[in-house]
Amino acid sequence: LRLENDDLKQSNCDMKKQIDELERKTDDLEGRSKRNNLIFYGLPRQEKETNVECEAMLKDLITDKLELADDIVFDRAHRLNSKPNSPVIARCVFFKDKVKILKAKRKLQGSQIFIGEDFSERVREIRRRLTPHLKVKRNEGCRVSIVFDHLLVDGKRYSVDNGNNLTEIK
Missing domain, CATH: 1.20.5 (Single alpha-helices involved in coiled-coils or other helix-helix interfaces)
Known part of the structure; x- marks a missing residue:
């Protein structure tokens, strides 16, 4: 037995x-399937907005506010849901275009528009749990950022355990 x-x-x-x-x-x-996706928050919804109009709104944002060339191509762009001013998700045809947009997003500071990356549910949850640690380390004067599913603090990588404690990744 x-x-x-x-x-x-x-x-x-x-x-x-x-x-x-x-x-x-x-x-x-x-x-990997979400690698080329971006999520745009704070874009006003037009009445009876279509996906084509959604993509045109993104094109205007990219050329006018981000000051990028109008050669960025989206595979598709649409609202995430039917709520008023819900985020717009867009898939860039080329990863390099996604990177260009992310680098230029600082030009939106002071506006109501924010651009983020699309991550899996698990990664979003980890990033949510890392955010308080990011704020504490930033207040301590450290150079800190969240990269994918870990925290980068002064060049060292940290993950968060189930108890929300930081552990260094060796």
Whole structure:
């Protein structure tokens, strides 16, 4: 009976490892599929707005406010939901265009418009839990930023555990 119990424990441990690996792979695939996506917050909704009008609004923002060339191409652009002024998600055809937009987004400071990246649910949750640590480290005078799913503090990488404690990534 003891041997059978040990076998069950080992089998359970093996399955847990498989599930963890599958979750990691799924998260990686989702992240890759969202790699070229940007989310635009604070854009006013037009009455009976179509996806074509949504894309045109983004083009105007990019050329007028971000002062980028009008050669940026979107695969698609649409509102995330039907709520008033809901965010717009857009998929850039070229990753380099996404990077250009992200670098130029500082020109929007002081406006009601914010541009962010599209991440998986798991990564969004981790970033939400890292934000208080970012604020504390920034107040301490550290150079700090959130990069994907970890915190970068003065060149060192940190992750957050289930208790919201920072641990250095070696």
